[in-house]
Amino acid sequence: MDDTTALHEAIAALLPRLRRFARTVTWNREDADDLVQLAVERAILHSRQWQAGTRLDSWLFRIIKNAWIDEVRARSRREQLFAPEEEGEHVGDDHAEAHQQRLAVQKAVSLLSDEHRLVVGLVLVDGLPYKEAAEVLEIPIGTLTSRLARARAALQELLSDQARTVT
Template sequence: MDQNVREELVNLMPRLRRFARGLTGCAEEADDLVQAACERALTRHHQWQPGTRLDSWLYRIIQTIRLDQLRAAATRNRHLDTIQAEHENQPPTDTHMETNLSLERVRNALQLLPEDQRSVIMLVSVEGYSYREAAELLEIPIGTVTSRLTRGRLALDRLLHSNEPEPACVQGGGS
């Protein structure tokens, strides 16, 4: 892998971390996921075709690793417990606190969505990709992107306007 590609990989890190965070809902898990994806990309760099989009290749690697992790967890029947966000019922003391709580509510609600809807929402609504670009990145038809995005947004709206508890990032073994 030449130096220009390595530099491009480094420049993509914030976007990769955001995408992984949206998929996992937890910063620590997202960092582990990005690290695994980068390791896979570096050890299998010969599989990337120069002239194609490096970001697309890396997003697919992240998504594949994440799906593998979810399948492995299901096979072992290990399900993560969900907990309510701390101080959920306490009123915010200032605008910054209110913004953080709102963002946390959205992150938590996002975790309740199916993985396919979450991936599309992260690419289109967070990363700013067009529907066509998201379809190419996920290797699905554009109509599927539109459908998943619509269903995901409607589900998020319902979750954010309900009084149901939402999951928080489950941290294992301390921080």
């Protein structure tokens, strides 16, 4: 098996993690799928830029992060609004309460700043170590930890506000 085939197989094996990260960043299934497709295309097109022996997942997460930043900038230039995923998708489901909780968390995360959503996606959702997440975001580890602390505090506040408005 040549190096190109091995790289393509390694990328394919990472697709579920890439999609999970993209969903965390975008909070829209279609945008996430488009973002992963774009990232994989860029990775294959620029595969010579990846250095063997380094973490492929970190490289791909960085591509996703940069592609999302590009997309958000393009959307703001076009003055387009993007709506959250439809919230009534599973109305009447037997697991309505769990679904309600998931929606509350999704809504709270969607209200975070892009910086905080990226940190939450990499560390809390995908489980990347702080060092790796800092490398993906190209920030010092201290900045990552402070952003994560602020993101957790903001999430806790948002979720407690939502709980107070429901009761």
